[in-house]
Amino acid sequence: MKTRLLLLTLSLLGLFACQNQFYSSEDFTKVEKIDAHFHIYTDYNSSVSQAMEDHFRLLAINTNSESCGAVGENHQIARSLKEVHPREIEFSATFCLDGWDEPGWAETTIRWLDSCIADGAVAVKVWKNIGMVYRDRDSNLVMIDDPRFDPVFSWLAGKKIPLVGHLGEPRNCWLPFEQMTTRNDSSYFSRHPEYHMFRHPEMPSYEEQLAARDRMLEKNPGLVFIGCHLASLEWSVDELAHWLDRFPNTAVDLAARMGQLFFQTRDDREKVRQFFISYQDRLLYGTDIIDSGSSKPENFRKRIHDTWTSDWRYLTTDETLTSPLINGEFRGLKLPKTVVDKIYSQNARKWYRAFP
Numbered sequence: 001m002k003t004r005l006l007l008l009t010l011s012l013l014g015l016f017a018c019q020n021q022f023y024s025s026e027d028f029t030k031v032e033k034i035d036a037h038f039h040i041y042t043d044y045n046s047s048v049s050q051a052m053e054d055h056f057r058l059l060a061i062n063t064n065s066e067s068c069g070a071v072g073e074n075h076q077i078a079r080s081l082k083e084v085h086p087r088e089i090e091f092s093a094t095f096c097l098d099g100w101d102e103p104g105w106a107e108t109t110i111r112w113l114d115s116c117i118a119d120g121a122v123a124v125k126v127w128k129n130i131g132m133v134y135r136d137r138d139s140n141l142v143m144i145d146d147p148r149f150d151p152v153f154s155w156l157a158g159k160k161i162p163l164v165g166h167l168g169e170p171r172n173c174w175l176p177f178e179q180m181t182t183r184n185d186s187s188y189f190s191r192h193p194e195y196h197m198f199r200h201p202e203m204p205s206y207e208e209q210l211a212a213r214d215r216m217l218e219k220n221p222g223l224v225f226i227g228c229h230l231a232s233l234e235w236s237v238d239e240l241a242h243w244l245d246r247f248p249n250t251a252v253d254l255a256a257r258m259g260q261l262f263f264q265t266r267d268d269r270e271k272v273r274q275f276f277i278s279y280q281d282r283l284l285y286g287t288d289i290i291d292s293g294s295s296k297p298e299n300f301r302k303r304i305h306d307t308w309t310s311d312w313r314y315l316t317t318d319e320t321l322t323s324p325l326i327n328g329e330f331r332g333l334k335l336p337k338t339v340v341d342k343i344y345s346q347n348a349r350k351w352y353r354a355f356p
C-alpha cells in the first residue's frame with residue numbers, strides 16, 4: 001500500500017514537473033517580456049500603457065527612413081519618453097548621411113552618436129536605404145561595407161555599442177508577387193513599388209546586399225551586430241543557422257518576419273523548433289510595430305495586444321493555428337520555458353546591455 005502511494009505521489013510530481021516546463025496561453029500577462037524592435041514616433045503614444053498592461057518593455061528604435069530632421073526629432077521623442085518611463089523604455093540612436101561626400105562626415109557622425117549615447121541610447125540602427133537608396137556625388141549607391149563607415153563602426157565596437165541592422169530586404173522583395181510566401185510582404189511591396197527590387201533589375205541583387213553586409217562584419221569582428229528581421233535570411237532557418245555560426249558576435253530579432261516562420265513551420269515544424277532550441281541564445285522577440293500616434297488609441301492598443309498574444313501562442317503552445325500572413329494551418333512550437341524566457345527577455349538584456 002505504502003509503495004503504491006509513493007509511486008502515485010512520484011508520478012504526480014513527475015506530471016507536475018513536466019507541465020511546469022512549458023508556459024500556457026494564460027501565462028502571457030504574468031511573464032516579463034521585451035519587444036526588442038518597436039518604433040515610437042509621437043509624443044502622444046498609447047504603446048507604453050498597453051505594454052505595461054501586458055507586462056512588456058519596449059526598445060524604441062530610431063530609423064533614418066525620412067530625413068535628417070526627423071532623425072533629430074525622433075531622438076528627442078525617445079529621450080523624453082525614457083525620462084517619463086525609465087523602466088519600460090530603452091531606445092536606439094541612428095544617423096543620417098547628409099554631408100556624406102564631405103571629408104568630416106565620420107567625425108560629425110561620431111560626435112552625434114556620442115551625444116545620443118550620453119542621452120541614454122543603447123544601440124545604433126542602420127537601415128536599408130544604405131544599399132538601396134542613398135547615392136554619393138558620383139551617383140554610386142552607398143553600400144554598408146563602404147570604407148567611409150569604418151571609423152564609425154570601429155568606434156561603436158570599441159564602445160561595445162551594438163549596431164542594429166535592417167540591411168537588404170526579405171528574399172520575396174526580388175520575386176514577383178505570385179511567388180511571394182507571405183501576405184505582409186506582398187502587401188508592403190504593392191504599397192512600396194520603389195522598394196520592390198523585382199521591378200528594379202538594375203539595382204543590387206539579394207545576394208549582393210547580403211554580401212556587402214557580411215564583408216562589413218568580416219572587417220569588424222569586434223562589432224556586436226543585431227540583424228533585424230532575421231537578418232534578411234527569413235526564408236530559411238538553415239541559411240540563418242549557417243550565418244549565425246559564421247558570425248558569432250551577432251544575434252537576430254524576429255520582427256515582422258513571423259509569417260516566414262509560420263510558413264516554414266507549416267512545412268516542417270520540427271526543423272523550426274529545433275532551430276529555436278539550438279540558437280536560443282541568439283534570438284530576440286520583436287514586432288516592428290510603429291506608433292505614429294495617428295490611429296485611435298483603443299484600436300492601436302488592440303492591434304498591439306493581438307499581435308503580442310498570437311505570437312505568444314505560436315511560441316509557447318502546440319495549438320493548431322492560422323494566420324492572415326500565410327495560407328494553411330500550422331502548429332505552435334511549444335518551446336520550453338527556459339528558451340521562451342531567453343527569447344522574450346534575457347537575450348535582449350544581454351545583447352543590448354539594457355533593461356536592468
Ligand SMILES: [Zn+2]
Pocket residue numbers: 037039061063288
Ligand atoms: Zn523597424
